[in-house]
Amino acid sequence: MAGQVRSLGCTSPNDRLDVYRNAYFIRLEAALAHDFPVTEKILGKKNFARCAADYALANPSGSPSLREFGHRFANWLRAEESPMLGDLAAIEWAALNVFDGPDANAADAQRLHAFTPEEWPSLHIRLMPTLTLLTLGSNADRVWLEKGEGIELEAAPVHYIAIWRGEQYRPMLVGVDTDNHAVLDIIAREPELAVASERLAEELDPASVPRRIATALHRALAHGWIASIEIGHSFADEPRY
Amino acid sequence: MSLAINKEIVVAEIGLGLRPPVYADARSGEIPVDWLELITENFMVPGGQPLAVLDDVRSHYPVAFHGVSMNLGGTDPLDENYLKALNDLVDRFEPLSLSDHLCWTRHGGHHLHDLLPLPYAEEVIVHVADRIAQVQDTLGRQILIENLSSYAEFDWSSMKEWEFLIAVAERADCLLLLDLNNIVVSAHNHGFDPMTYLNAIPAERVAQHHLAGHSTHSALKIDTHDHPVSKDVWHLYDAARTRYGPVPVCIERDDNIPPLAELLEEVEHVRQRAA
Numbered sequence: 153m154a155g156q157v158r159s160l161g162c163t164s165p166n167d168r169l170d171v172y173r174n175a176y177f178i179r180l181e182a183a184l185a186h187d188f189p190v191t192e193k194i195l196g197k198k199n200f201a202r203c204a205a206d207y208a209l210a211n212p213s214g215s216p217s218l219r220e221f222g223h224r225f226a227n228w229l230r231a232e233e234s235p236m237l238g239d240l241a242a243i244e245w246a247a248l249n250v251f252d253g254p255d256a257n258a259a260d261a262q263r264l265h266a267f268t269p270e271e272w273p274s275l276h277i278r279l280m281p282t283l284t285l286l287t288l289g290s291n292a293d294r295v296w297l298e299k300g301e302g303i304e305l306e307a308a309p310v311h312y313i314a315i316w317r318g319e320q321y322r323p324m325l326v327g328v329d330t331d332n333h334a335v336l337d338i339i340a341r342e343p344e345l346a347v348a349s350e351r352l353a354e355e356l357d358p359a360s361v362p363r364r365i366a367t368a369l370h371r372a373l374a375h376g377w378i379a380s381i382e383i384g385h386s387f388a389d390e391p392r393y
Numbered sequence: 394m395s396l397a398i399n400k401e402i403v404v405a406e407i408g409l410g411l412r413p414p415v416y417a418d419a420r421s422g423e424i425p426v427d428w429l430e431l432i433t434e435n436f437m438v439p440g441g442q443p444l445a446v447l448d449d450v451r452s453h454y455p456v457a458f459h460g461v462s463m464n465l466g467g468t469d470p471l472d473e474n475y476l477k478a479l480n481d482l483v484d485r486f487e488p489l490s491l492s493d494h495l496c497w498t499r500h501g502g503h504h505l506h507d508l509l510p511l512p513y514a515e516e517v518i519v520h521v522a523d524r525i526a527q528v529q530d531t532l533g534r535q536i537l538i539e540n541l542s543s544y545a546e547f548d549w550s551s552m553k554e555w556e557f558l559i560a561v562a563e564r565a566d567c568l569l570l571l572d573l574n575n576i577v578v579s580a581h582n583h584g585f586d587p588m589t590y591l592n593a594i595p596a597e598r599v600a601q602h603h604l605a606g607h608s609t610h611s612a613l614k615i616d617t618h619d620h621p622v623s624k625d626v627w628h629l630y631d632a633a634r635t636r637y638g639p640v641p642v643c644i645e646r647d648d649n650i651p652p653l654a655e656l657l658e659e660v661e662h663v664r665q666r667a668a
């Protein structure tokens with residue numbers, strides 16, 4: 153490339169190209185630091201910059217917006233650095249989705265009372281588009297809540313969390329117990345309740361499935377994690393986010 | 394296509410970059426400017442706070458859309474999804490103007506998030522102008538293209554930057570966003586006289602100016618937008634007023650952003666010069 157650059161004055165073609173080279177990495181690192189501030193705090197500026205540069209080399213930006221640049225960062229950290237850092241970055245990525253993800257109104261907390269037990273199998277449930285369920289093997293949730301101040305990132309027993317949009321687009325985080333997580337995790341992929349029930353019955357005591365589903369849905373409604381519950385609603389007609 | 398621009402912009406004399414530190418004041422309509430300029434890509438999001446901010450801002454001010462990733466000069470095909478997202482934003486927020494840069498920003502599907510200079514050559518004029526025309530056809534309106542700050546020039550360029558800019562604008566029938574800081578920066582880096590540039594540009598194409606600050610690293614000036622507008626740029630602005638008459642001006646500041654009062658001093662400088 154330097155061979156195609158005009159020489160002028162005391163700045164060599166290489167020095168001129170260096171302005172672009174340096175700016176490329178500085179800009180991408182700044183974008184990641186903006187989107188993953190707690191991960192940066194835990195890693196330290198120097199280590200974070202090294203990770204950002206390695207990530208940038210392995211994952212060139214494929215979007216016109218820098219906002220999308222970090223979409224593989226959590227997985228990359230999980231694979232290349234540590235699963236704990238992957239946990240933390242995944243929380244920060246979910247928080248970013250809370251900030252500028254799709255808008256939706258939460259269903260009324262009493263929504264389930266509108267249906268008879270016979271109608272339940274035909275219900276379709278759409279979770280809030282900015283709700284993220286995560287499985288953690290570290291205390292990344294505590295670290296994130298403390299903004300990385302005065303706490304070490306360390307391994308922890310497997311547990312589940314939900315991150316969702318609160319007032320003023322603030323990210324909210326709460327622990328989710330194993331049962332509720334199992335139900336919501338399946339509903340996220342299988343919005344039709346009859347199908348979700350079948351899947352759950354493959355893993356759990358089938359007799360307990362209706363009760364577990366009812367408990368999980370009531371909790372989710374109370375938190376505002378459900379956008380809609382409708383009978384036999386065709387999702388093909390819904391706008392895709 | 395005629396050289397008409399949305400009438401609102403003719404009276405919208407002074408604008409300021411809409412950046413997070415001024416969101417709160419912009420949402421309540423308390424910034425004494427005529428319009429605000431936003432980086433379009435920052436609002437190409439599905440929902441949430443950015444669009445809520447923009448709804449509020451738009452209830453108080455006209456806005457100008459300024460893009461950085463249209464890749465008008467590149468060889469990758471124009472990004473239809475990008476243009477669709479832009480069109481959706483245009484429908485929702487009805488901007489005064491749409492602008493992007495005379496540069497390439499993407500290659501082989503990879504976005505560089507930088508404004509890279511083009512070789513200034515006949516065949517490139519045709520290439521870029523045809524892409525600009527394609528964008529204008531898709532969006533159904535004229536766009537503004539902005540001159541760059543650059544640090545390197547291709548050896549096979551066969552004309553001056555301003556000759557290239559004019560030729561592209563004429564062939565595409567688009568308007569110009571003349572960034573006076575970028576002229577000062579590039580003039581220093583490539584050894585030309587900013588006045589030669591200014592005097593060459595036909596006034597009827599000039600629809601907007603940017604004023605911004607830069608920094609100096611070793612022998613090069615760098616377009617960092619992290620300093621107040623420099624003396625050289627104010628001088629060039631005075632010359633531009635003489636040459637082009639009143640043209641809407643936007644103060645750009647992207648880094649090291651001072652308190653609003655300090656930015657407004659620069660807005661006031663523009664007003665005083667315009668008076």
Ligand SMILES: [Fe+2]
Pocket residue numbers: 539572575603605645
């Ligand atoms: Fe500019």
